[in-house]
Amino acid sequence: MNTILNTCLDLQKKQAMMQDTQLEKLFAFKAMLQAQKEALSQNFSPQQSLLQIQDKAKNLQFQKPQKEYQSSLSKLNKELDRKFKQDISVIYHPEAFAGKKDLIARALALHFIRKGQFDLCEEFMNEAHIPIDDELRDMVEQLKSEFEQMYNILRQLEEEDDVTLAIKWAESHHDGLMKLGSSLEFNLHRLRYIQMLLMGKDLDAVEYGRTYLNKFGEKYNQEVQKLFGALAYISKLAGSPYEDLCSRSHWTDIRLEFQRDFCSLLKMSAESPLYTSVYVGTTALPVIMKLYTIMANKKAEWSAQNELPVEIPLEEDLRYHSVFACPVSKEQATEENPPMMMPCGHVICKESLIRLSRNGRSSSSKFKCPYCPNESSVEQAVQVYF
Numbered sequence: 001m002n003t004i005l006n007t008c009l010d011l012q013k014k015q016a017m018m019q020d021t022q023l024e025k026l027f028a029f030k031a032m033l034q035a036q037k038e039a040l041s042q043n044f045s046p047q048q049s050l051l052q053i054q055d056k057a058k059n060l061q062f063q064k065p066q067k068e069y070q071s072s073l074s075k076l077n078k079e080l081d082r083k084f085k086q087d088i089s090v091i092y093h094p095e096a097f098a099g100k101k102d103l104i105a106r107a108l109a110l111h112f113i114r115k116g117q118f119d120l121c122e123e124f125m126n127e128a129h130i131p132i133d134d135e136l137r138d139m140v141e142q143l144k145s146e147f148e149q150m151y152n153i154l155r156q157l158e159e160e161d162d163v164t165l166a167i168k169w170a171e172s173h174h175d176g177l178m179k180l181g182s183s184l185e186f187n188l189h190r191l192r193y194i195q196m197l198l199m200g201k202d203l204d205a206v207e208y209g210r211t212y213l214n215k216f217g218e219k220y221n222q223e224v225q226k227l228f229g230a231l232a233y234i235s236k237l238a239g240s241p242y243e244d245l246c247s248r249s250h251w252t253d254i255r256l257e258f259q260r261d262f263c264s265l266l267k268m269s270a271e272s273p274l275y276t277s278v279y280v281g282t283t284a285l286p287v288i289m290k291l292y293t294i295m296a297n298k299k300a301e302w303s304a305q306n307e308l309p310v311e312i313p314l315e316e317d318l319r320y321h322s323v324f325a326c327p328v329s330k331e332q333a334t335e336e337n338p339p340m341m342m343p344c345g346h347v348i349c350k351e352s353l354i355r356l357s358r359n360g361r362s363s364s365s366k367f368k369c370p371y372c373p374n375e376s377s378v379e380q381a382v383q384v385y386f
Contacts, residue, residue: 004079011072018065025060032056088285091292106136111274113143116151143266150262157255161195163188166258176265184254184261186216186223191254193227194245202234276318284312324384328352328370340381344374353381 036049097104105128112121121140130136153165170177170185177184189212196205209228217224226242233240260270269276324333326349333339333349341347346369348356357365357378366375 004076004083007072007076007079011069011076014065014069014072018069021065029057029060086289088289091288102136105130107274109136109140110143111272113140113147114268114272116147118144118148146266150259154255154259157251157258161251163192163195163254166254167192169262173265177261180261180264182257182261182264183220184257186213186220187254187257189213189216190223190227191250194250197230197234197237198246200234202231205234206231280312280314280318283314283318287312324349326352328356339384341384342369342374342376342381344369344372344376346371347384350381350383353378 033053036053040046040049105125108128109121109125109130112118112124121144125137125140149169153169156162156165167185167188170188174185189208193205193208193213196202196208206228209224213224213227227245230237230240230242230245233242237243238246256270263270324339324347325331326333326337326339328348329352331337331349331351337349337351339347340350340353342353348370356367356370366377368375
């Protein structure tokens with residue numbers, strides 16, 4: 001994808017250059033035509049005037065920027081054809097969205113609200129003909145006020161390095177944040193304290209620390225001690241053992257933490273589910289396309305269990321549910337076929353457990369664990385919840 005990105009950037013430069021140079025050349029050519037017109041009115045040779053116009057037009061090289069732009073555009077087309085030569089429609093199942101128009105509209109509207117695109121959300125609902133009395137509009141209106149507040153606070157954190165609004169919000173939601181086990185309120189006060197240190201306001205920092213940081217001393221004792229210890233290096237904090245307090249990464253971290261906890265109190269994920277779905281889909285696309293090609297060549301079909309027969313490589317923060325694959329059958333556990341732990345501690349799926357027994361009709365039949373010498377029966381196994 002980097003190749004395509006670089007080609008797009010090159011195309012953008014060529015287009016800007018073509019527009020700028022062509023305008024300059026056109027103005028120059030217009031001025032030259034005007035001069036030749038005046039020369040003709042003074043009985044200047046028409047043939048000689050025409051030759052001068054042709055020479056001037058050739059020197060201006062009108063076609064050169066156009067050719068360079070066209071060459072760059074052609075290169076982009078080739079790169080796109082090379083990267084996206086497969087027809088992804090072969091793995092698309094339109095039935096998956098049948099009868100789910102309302103759910104799709106809801107996902108899009110909530111995505112726009114979560115991203116702070118309030119006007120776009122309103123325009124979308126109008127064009128999607130969402131009724132005025134639809135519950136989605138009420139939900140969007142409620143969330144709009146919440147996310148307006150969130151983005152106002154994030155804007156103040158990012159543009160002004162000001163934690164005032166964020167601290168006020170955290171204090172007003174103290175109980176909810178404590179239930180989440182959040183450290184947001186402490187980290188905001190910590191950041192305000194560090195600001196005072198960096199500005200050389202040691203007395204103000206001491207007073208602020210006594211007022212706001214001491215109450216977090218029991219839970220964040222070492223961190224509070226470190227903050228007060230930094231007072232000894234207030235004149236040269238950048239080259240001291242407390243240099244990490246000067247890092248700008250603290251502002252990035254606090255914005256992410258604030259957004260995550262804000263959404264958690266609304267019982268929502270920090271990232272838009274629509275964005276996550278699209279991101280996971282594009283990540284899985286190459287694997288699914290490869291699988292389709294292999295199975296098409298073998299003239300085989302996918303499993304009828306409504307699941308993919310391969311694992312999709314996902315980043316750790318995109319794994320929302322624990323997944324257990326039976327080491328015997330290699331199948332993923334389901335509610336109907338849950339993981340079962342035998343007395344020896346080894347875990348396999350229930351269907352494999354029954355198949356391993358001497359006879360599936362008797363739960364008391366003893367069988368040997370496939371991974372150790374211990375014997376057990378189906379009735380001795382207990383279901384495991386991940």
